[in-house]
Amino acid sequence: MSKKIAILGGGESGVGTAILAKQKGYEVLVSDFGKLKETYKKVLTDFDIVWEEGGHTEAEILKAAIVMKSPGIPDKAPIVKAILAHGIPVISEIEFAARYTDAMLIGITGSNGKTTTTSLIGHLLTQAKLNVGIAGNIGDSFAKMVAEQSIDTYVLEISSFQLDGVVDFAPHIAVITNITPDHLDRYEYEFDNYIAAKFRIAMNQTPEDYLIYDADDPVITDWLKKHPVRSKLVPFSMHQKLDYGAYKEDNKIYINTDNNHFSMTIQDLALKGQHNTKNAMAASTVANLLSIRKTTIRESLEGFQGVEHRLEQVLKIGNVQYINDSKATNVNATFYALDSMSAPTVWIVGGVDKGNDYRDLYPLINEKVKAIICLGVDNAKLMSHFGNMVDIIIETQSMTEAVKIAYKVTEKGDNVLLSPACASFDLFDNYEDRGRQFKNAVRNL
Template sequence: MKIAILGGGESGVGTALLAKQKGYEVFLSDFGLIKEKYKKVLEENAVEWEEGTHTEERILAADIVMKSPGIPDKVTIVKAIKEKGIPVVSEIEFAYAYAQNISIGITGSNGKTTTTLLTHHVLKEAGLNIGVAGNIGDSFAEQIAVAPDKIYVLELSSFQLDGIETYKPHIAVITNLSPDHLDRYDYKYENYIEAKFRITKNQTEEDFLIYDDDDEEIKKWLSTHKVKAQLVPFSLTKKLNQGAYLEDNNIRSMINDEKVIIPIKEIAIEGKHNVKNAMAATLVAQMMKVRKQTIRESLSNFQGAEHRLEKVAKINKVQYINDSKATNVNATYFALESMNVPTVWIVGGVDKGNDYDELMAFVHEKVKAIICLGIDNEKIKKAFSNVVDIMIETTSMNEAVKIASKIAEEGEAVLLSPACASFDLFTSYEDRGHQFKEAVNNI
């Protein structure tokens, strides 16, 4: 069997290693440049590769193609592969065939990284043989090559779910839905929603779908589609007989008459959205038969995800918070909602068709100054110039943090929560977050 792999990043190289182990003839092709660390791995494992081009003849000779999630279907080579009838799969789909244990799949527009890491943390603290992969950490395929018997908690993007045919999580979680990546879905929100719900398409009556019962789009979809999995909701606003809900500042989580009660003041990560993330993780843990005490202790000692409402430092009694992973308005909504002191807000980058209206109430109430960090800040200026007194444009992280440190006073906060992609000034949201932390530490 011949496999062609498009993309020489984490998922592509991981797939190459697993495919090689399983006896495939492997050819990896990247239209861009492959990082040196990945080239080294490919060379060490005798994997044929190319960069800067796609040799169509070699790729179209494959029996199966693994397409990295960042490559759109409209790319010429992908169209040619599909026209020839060659199956195109994601790394998740390819690796799943060799997994020997169940997986837990977590998706959503926001909160999926935190929920994935939190779920992994709780299950690991319980002593389960557990791994974490997907849109986070080392690739699923590479880890399956080394430890196929582990239970994996997978963070799954819509792009990864687009490429599944047989993948089936025993427990699926949808944290929430809001418009994102619409450029990949013909600018149709319903197409993006369908992609997210692919997480449950292969589930059976023995499987579970955990979801946010306060999310209108999730409820709407579930009301018009048949799902085989057992539905397990969580909510901040209503009492539930089965699932998790909030009452008297306690999470009450009920699965098959087994109740867990967790005071929200004991949860290490703050904000209403993190109460929901904790609910989802608690429900998974209950299904995996984790002891109540272990669940409570794990939620109280969890460190949180880097670049997601990460407290960097307190300098001159000003708290600096790195929320660089907030690449859309909905993520920034959660960040501003969780702020309880006057805030200097650093915002901006590559706008993905943002509508800033839903942030207005929080900006009125909590934001004392806005620092625009991007090449084109016109939309942000137009949205908020009449709402805040201080608005300053910057084009470097050092400058933004220096100005913020002069504006913020004792007892206030500086929040980097861009609501935009990072590619105008940074290589990734991680790069943006690291630069923020470095600039803060240099104050």
């Protein structure tokens, strides 16, 4: 008799898991509370996988031996509560797929910088001619890649929601870029719950494994003091010289791991800004641990082009630079963006507020921002926070209108920055949709 798996959510991770589960002999049901995309329906039908949309058939789901839950579905959803009440294990795609591969796993998590760091590590290892798959929170589904490709090393971007559903998952190298308050609406508004979720990336590591982390982040260092891990700690720092790990000194980065030494001038890094120097440190530390040649590391860091929707320079119109930072879905990411602005900035902000505290942004707004455009269904909180801080603050519910307003209030030499500090689901499908709409609106000016 075949085991049954129920998969909640028929997006990229759900469909990928379904393909792998079918291959491994499971009876599969994909169930989505909303509507499935036509492309995914076709894939599921082609693989002869049973699917439903527009609601969950609870009786069928409760026959499953195991449930894979897509990361966007909260634990407090009624169907998830019912599954847990029946004692059925609920896992994430990361957990399920990892059970079916012997590849080396490199896992990257953090509140900000994880996409850039993941992409940069993938780029470094690809340039070193390793057989690499980049998956998780970006790119193709990890499970689908495990089902369809033979890959030696996976570089996985992993969100806290995906880590909530891991049991045995253990990356050989784990990276925590930083931890700042985010998604607190999913963690009972308790920061400690969110920190604990991030540290699940290291919970199954052994002394043969590595945990790379930001030693300048007090949240991480305090947590490690109270909750030691078994893996070998590899810190990186902008402020302290380290015997083991990565550090910055005199405008250079230095990396020392297991008799491998590497150094490089910060000016030569393709990605600019302090946060990107940290991302480069984390990525080159991974490369150093894997004994990648120094010339390969250097050339990769010099040539890396960056990530779409992350401080992406779109166009210059009338000597005004338009910048797409739609991936900034929390306050800390927007802090980095505003901090990197070197010209007067018109800032487009707003969306679904996840319990944000905007006070950290006040000094940067005073220093850098000349006008604010609030782009969301409900802008009341933004208006109350920022209404007295700038001369121009305008509400809108349309990206096209937001960009047209920005065009009108800018002068030569200004920046227009989309850095929402919020999730996108009120007006857009996701942050990618929001970023693409911004770029289209700019191109249509």
